[in-house]
Amino acid sequence: MTRFWKPGTENPRLLDDEEGGVIFYNTSSSSSSGYGHMNMDKQRQRLPVYKYRTAILYLVEKHATTIIVGETGSGKTTQIPQYLKEAGWAEGGRVIACTQPRRLAVQTVASRVAEEMSVKLGEEVGYTIRFEDLTNNDLTRIKFHTDGVLLREMMDDPLLSKYSVIMVDEAHERSLSTDILLGLLKKIQRRRPELRLIIASATIEAKSMASFFNARKRQGQDDEQIEPNKEPAIISVEGRGFNVQIYYVEEPVPDYLRAVVSTVLSIDDLEPMGDVLVFLTGQDDIDAAIQMLTEDSQSNRKKGLIVLPLYSGLPRADQDLVFSPTPRGRRKVVISTNIAETSLTLEGVVYVVDCGFTKQRIYNPMTDIENLVVTSISKASARQRAGRAGRTRPGKCYRLYTEEYFINEMSAYGIPEMQRSNLVPCVIQLKALGVDNILGFDWPSSPSPEALIRALEVLYSLGVLDDDAKLTSPAGFQDPMISKMILASNDFGCSEEAITIAAVLSIQSIWFSSKGVQKEMDEAKLRFAVSEGDHVTFLNVYKGFIESGKSSNWCHKNFLNYQAMRKVHEIRLQLRRIVQRLGITLKSCEGDMKVVRKAVTAGFFANACRLEAFSHNGLYKTIRSSQEVYIHPSSVLFRVNPKWIVFHSIVSTDRQYMRNVISIDPSWLTEAAPHFYQHKQLNPIPH
Ligand code: CDP
Numbered sequence: 069m070t071r072f073w074k075p076g077t078e079n080p081r082l083l084d085d086e087e088g089g090v091i092f093y094n095t096s097s098s099s100s101s102g103y104g105h106m107n108m109d110k111q112r113q114r115l116p117v118y119k120y121r122t123a124i125l126y127l128v129e130k131h132a133t134t135i136i137v138g139e140t141g142s143g144k145t146t147q148i149p150q151y152l153k154e155a156g157w158a159e160g161g162r163v164i165a166c167t168q169p170r171r172l173a174v175q176t177v178a179s180r181v182a183e184e185m186s187v188k189l190g191e192e193v194g195y196t197i198r199f200e201d202l203t204n205n206d207l208t209r210i211k212f213h214t215d216g217v218l219l220r221e222m223m224d225d226p227l228l229s230k231y232s233v234i235m236v237d238e239a240h241e242r243s244l245s246t247d248i249l250l251g252l253l254k255k256i257q258r259r260r261p262e263l264r265l266i267i268a269s270a271t272i273e274a275k276s277m278a279s280f281f282n283a284r285k286r287q288g289q290d291d292e293q294i295e296p297n298k299e300p301a302i303i304s305v306e307g308r309g310f311n312v313q314i315y316y317v318e319e320p321v322p323d324y325l326r327a328v329v330s331t332v333l334s335i336d337d338l339e340p341m342g343d344v345l346v347f348l349t350g351q352d353d354i355d356a357a358i359q360m361l362t363e364d365s366q367s368n369r370k371k372g373l374i375v376l377p378l379y380s381g382l383p384r385a386d387q388d389l390v391f392s393p394t395p396r397g398r399r400k401v402v403i404s405t406n407i408a409e410t411s412l413t414l415e416g417v418v419y420v421v422d423c424g425f426t427k428q429r430i431y432n433p434m435t436d437i438e439n440l441v442v443t444s445i446s447k448a449s450a451r452q453r454a455g456r457a458g459r460t461r462p463g464k465c466y467r468l469y470t471e472e473y474f475i476n477e478m479s480a481y482g483i484p485e486m487q488r489s490n491l492v493p494c495v496i497q498l499k500a501l502g503v504d505n506i507l508g509f510d511w512p513s514s515p516s517p518e519a520l521i522r523a524l525e526v527l528y529s530l531g532v533l534d535d536d537a538k539l540t541s542p543a544g545f546q547d548p549m550i551s552k553m554i555l556a557s558n559d560f561g562c563s564e565e566a567i568t569i570a571a572v573l574s575i576q577s578i579w580f581s582s583k584g585v586q587k588e589m590d591e592a593k594l595r596f597a598v599s600e601g602d603h604v605t606f607l608n609v610y611k612g613f614i615e616s617g618k619s620s621n622w623c624h625k626n627f628l629n630y631q632a633m634r635k636v637h638e639i640r641l642q643l644r645r646i647v648q649r650l651g652i653t654l655k656s657c658e659g660d661m662k663v664v665r666k667a668v669t670a671g672f673f674a675n676a677c678r679l680e681a682f683s684h685n686g687l688y689k690t691i692r693s694s695q696e697v698y699i700h701p702s703s704v705l706f707r708v709n710p711k712w713i714v715f716h717s718i719v720s721t722d723r724q725y726m727r728n729v730i731s732i733d734p735s736w737l738t739e740a741a742p743h744f745y746q747h748k749q750l751n752p753i754p755h
């Protein structure tokens with residue numbers, strides 16, 4: 069059993085120890101019952117942020133930018149947009165915007181606010197995330213978005229002119245889109261002095277954010293009288309949600325998966341009713357933990373546990389289960405990636421188990437490879453995770469790391485995504501928004517020059533930027549390689565096929581994923597598999613799906629994720645419209661897979677690899693940087709190992725694995741990108 073202790077106690081004690089202990093949050097009330105029965109107005113007034121209502125509205129009135137720091141659960145996200153509306157910021161057809169880094173947060177927060185205001189979601193209160201728009205142009209006054217979607221809105225309306233206030237929430241996450249958005253909002257502010265910005269977070273370096281938005285210093289000191297004040301205001305909301313007691317492990321745990329399982333089981337044994345939220349790093353971990361827990365439950369009379377996964381690729385119906393009320397007498401255990409880390413309120417959660425790790429994208433501009441790496445979380449993340457327990461009543465958080473580790477080893481904040489990402493999509497986006505001087509762009513924290521230059525270089529070689537550094541292919545294509553493939557398909561006469569492939573590639577996976585049915589899944593895959601590779605296999609799958617009348621039953625029989633296939637269909641229609649606007653002829657190559665493979669090569673030539681001569685274990689090397697890579701087991705070319713391939717993306721676990729692989733003829737590479745390969749002085753390509 070994993071032993072925990074509460075900091076401040078003499079001896080480390082077991083989990084069921086109730087008394088004493090350091091309390092993480094101050095509490096305004098120690099009672100845990102009754103809140104569920106309060107009416108909505110009372111509930112709203114109970115939130116800490118309520119006492120600051122007037123102060124916040126005053127600052128927003130007077131200052132161009134207001135930075136609001138308040139503990140998780142204090143009511144920032146759900147209350148502030150409502151206060152703004154009550155104060156008249158949505159009058160005269162104007163709209164209040166609030167952004168979140170994640171889709172799930174947008175959906176749940178919007179529906180909570182609609183509920184509090186007793187309006188139908190999609191009318192006065194709405195939300196937009198990619199591929200889902202639940203707003204009404206005439207009616208919507210408070211609108212929630214992912215920050216990426218708000219960026220996209222700038223393509224049509226560069227000054228975001230319909231918004232009176234834009235609240236960038238959970239700014240501490242510093243996602244790539246948040247940072248781009250902050251940089252662009254700062255530009256917009258200069259053109260629209262009447263626009264108000266709110267930057268909100270539980271844990272943010274308020275001072276550095278304030279100095280980023282401080283427009284006073286540049287414009288001189290004599291504008292004291294001009295409203296709004298260009299110097300950002302900072303307000304700190306004191307008071308928190310409910311108590312969350314923190315427990316640490318006595319000793320570092322050797323295996324966090326086992327520790328998670330044993331902690332959940334002891335909570336179930338020893339603690340009063342209440343749901344459990346576990347943070348793990350990714351779907352593999354989550355599946356493994358669920359399997360361990362459910363196996364253990366069967367042998368262990370644990371009929372009361374309802375164990376559910378939560379991660380970003382999860383079908384909607386499974387996601388809804390997580391938010392549905394727990395039946396009486398049962399205990400729900402939600403095992404999640406960090407998508408549940410910020411913004412979410414899971415009603416019944418009383419216990420949080422935090423493994424201390426997360427999966428992060430880390431990009432190395434020297435090798436041009438982006439890895440998903442399991443890394444230690446930051447203190448800010450640890451606080452957010454703990455905060456998921458104190459939302460509707462007091463809670464407990466079990467940290468599977470020592471207190472010493474938390475204090476001495478964990479960094480205060482995570483590294484902004486900007487500084488650890490491939491910047492190609494970001495540069496395209498900025499270019500599409502008319503930012504010409506990318507190197508001189510004012511970022512909240514600057515990306516590495518290597519990564520920026522690398523991105524520009526790739527975009528030139530792809531022909532996405534022309535000699536004047538202007539975008540050649542218009543927006544709508546997020547991934548430049550996919551865009552290039554679609555553009556090239558016009559010449560090859562296979563745009564219909566290219567669009568299908570593009571749609572599938574923009575989805576995480578179309579295969580149903582579940583442990584224990586590997587063999588059946590592989591057999592199902594074989595029904596569609598072709599020796600050319602995954603992309604051509606996708607075409608067969610999509611064809612079958614359409615011929616089945618888009619049947620969920622058919623998907624089920626073939627181990628395909630029905631939701632994912634529907635999404636593919638949806639994205640495909642969207643891409644088709646864009647492509648037509650670009651003047652590309654919609655045409656099918658009627659089964660000539662060679663041209664399809666050429667089109668794929670035209671887009672993905674930079675990801676070309678060659679099988680190492682004498683390699684018996686499927687070792688490939690990338691042509692660009694001689695990185696060692698292997699074909700991912702999920703690929704239909706796994707163990708087939710054709711000599712020359714291009715891949716769509718890399719995942720790295722113990723090795724670098726290529727996902728979505730297609731076999732090619734090496735002569736197509738020079739055909740597709742003579743400039744790129746000559747310029748790079750690469751090895752002559754042997755046949
Ligand atoms: O943004 P912040 O973390 O400050 O808080 P919030 O998301 O506005 O939520 C404030 C409180 O409202 C939560 O702590 C919950 O008590 C309650 N709430 C809820 O009960 N159900 C929701 N779906 C959302 C919020």
Ligand code: MG
Nearest residue numbers: 144145237411
């Ligand atoms: Mg919030």
